[in-house]
Amino acid sequence: MIANPRILTDGMVARIEALASRYPTKQALTLPALHIIHDELRHVPLEAVVEIAQLLDLAPAEVQDTLTFYQFFYQEKPHGKVRAFVCRSISCALRGGEQVLDHLCKKAGINPGETTSDGTITIEAAECLGACDFAPCMLAGSDLHKDLTHEKADAFLESVRRQNG
């Protein structure tokens, strides 16, 4: 049997294994491993699930079970180069969060939860981001965008396109 090329790079495996001493079980590495792969590949394909399972002495179904519970992880295809979460929970909704989400999606030409056809950006509705003091807010990558307006949303989209276009 010809082995398929591995999805997990040596670097990823090393990063996962470096965390092993923190937990008394290998299964506890599931979430950290999923994050490490998702951070790099922007999704965790099924082949990677099998490789994680082999690494952690688990059944692939156990890893897949955990992965699918958190709707956070993409599997079929990667999310956009930028993944933006726009808060729709109560504090943001009271200050126009849902309008900002609609505006942003319309400008990008997608529905919430979708990725632009050029793969630049994914825009998702999120539940409370814990930044209600800056409502309405958005988390894009590790940047928190505060007190959003339609103008700020436009400028954000523009800068994403410039950097990734």
Next chain:
Amino acid sequence: MKSFHTFRPVLLEAAGIEDGFSIKSYRSRGGYAPLERLLVEKKPSEVVELVKSSGLRGRGGAGFMTGLKWTFLPKDHLGPIYLCVNADESEPGTFNNRILMEEDPHQVLEGIIISAYATRASTAYIYLRYEYPKSWDMLQTAIDEAYQAGLLGDDIKGSGFSLDIYLHRGAAAYICGEETGLIESLEGKRAWPRIKPPFPAIEGAFRKPTVVNNIETMACVAQIARRGIEWFQSIGIPADPNNPRDPGSYGPKLYCLSGHVEKPGCYEAPLGITARELIEHFGDGVWKGRRAKAVIPGGISMGLMTEDELDTPLDFAGPGTVGCLGLGTAAVVVIDDTVSIVDFLHNSCRFFAHESCGQCTPCREGTSWSLRMLERIRAGKGRLRDLDLLTEIGDTMGMMPGSTICGLADGAAWPIKNSITKFRDEFEDYIKQTNPNGYMETDPVPALPIVTTH
């Protein structure tokens, strides 16, 4: 003059200080000295006693006595014992833990080290929600500084006590804030809350005795160690002498103020400040000179207080006296008089339908059906009977009616029951106006196309 006028922030002491997050700044404010003293002077059991007799109640939402929780751990256990610190703050409106982790991470760490010493835990996991990348960086930097200063690792300051603290990143799921959901998630599984008993103190993370405490609770432990029980009990609302089951509401509290106020933010006040005082003194009033229609006292799952009820003290007992579920996370969300309560309830139902973990049928079905009914009402197809159906769903899902494993469903049910009770006229008017020909229908109606909640 009310106490909050003269109250000086303690938990938020570092906010606004340059480099307030650094170990140097924390030490200069008296930090870590209490820990070093306590490691020499007190036995773990004495630290448990200290926290127990301070009357500290958990700041995560349930308000359980922190010290008492620690005493449930088995005595003379050979170990390991785990401390899980809950930083999965996800209740809508809540961000006090984020402020603490970003502004003063060492205060949090000192509380964790003291709590781990008291509970004889040698490993502490901070379960941090994915949405807080800055908190992650601030905490990790602080942890690194603490290791370098010999405050973490083996044989801390020659005391024989060893502790490692690890950050564990969540993946955007509200249910991970439930303590046994958090433990399952930490173990690498889906975050399905466990049936209790056994409680985590007996069998928790990795089947070992475990304590789960909130970030703000940890910061309070650090302050109690520094300033003492008398100081802590001089703040807040004392126990009701006529009610032997009331443990009181002692200490400072971080209130998160958001929604329709001029100055949203995280403000520290003695437990028992009223919502009106918070809004007027700290928030500069309801925004745009409007009037508050309703206020959430402690995160969306607590339900609503009406404008007439805003003088209720926000201590652990107060919100319950006006039909709210409790103090919750003390996240106060102001809703002005231009907002439709139907829209509020729709937002609440959507949140819980999205976040129900799906393990218990009453919660999985109840949250999604209540959302579908609200969608239908907003689409102009509501019927008065729907209000009774919604109330029925609210009455039957949750730990209180005994139909679910965890309290998520109670939190989903409460805003439904509470807002329909308090604003029934508004719901009825809305339904009559938007569905003038059909509001009296009682026959089953076809559902709208499947609502996507994700």
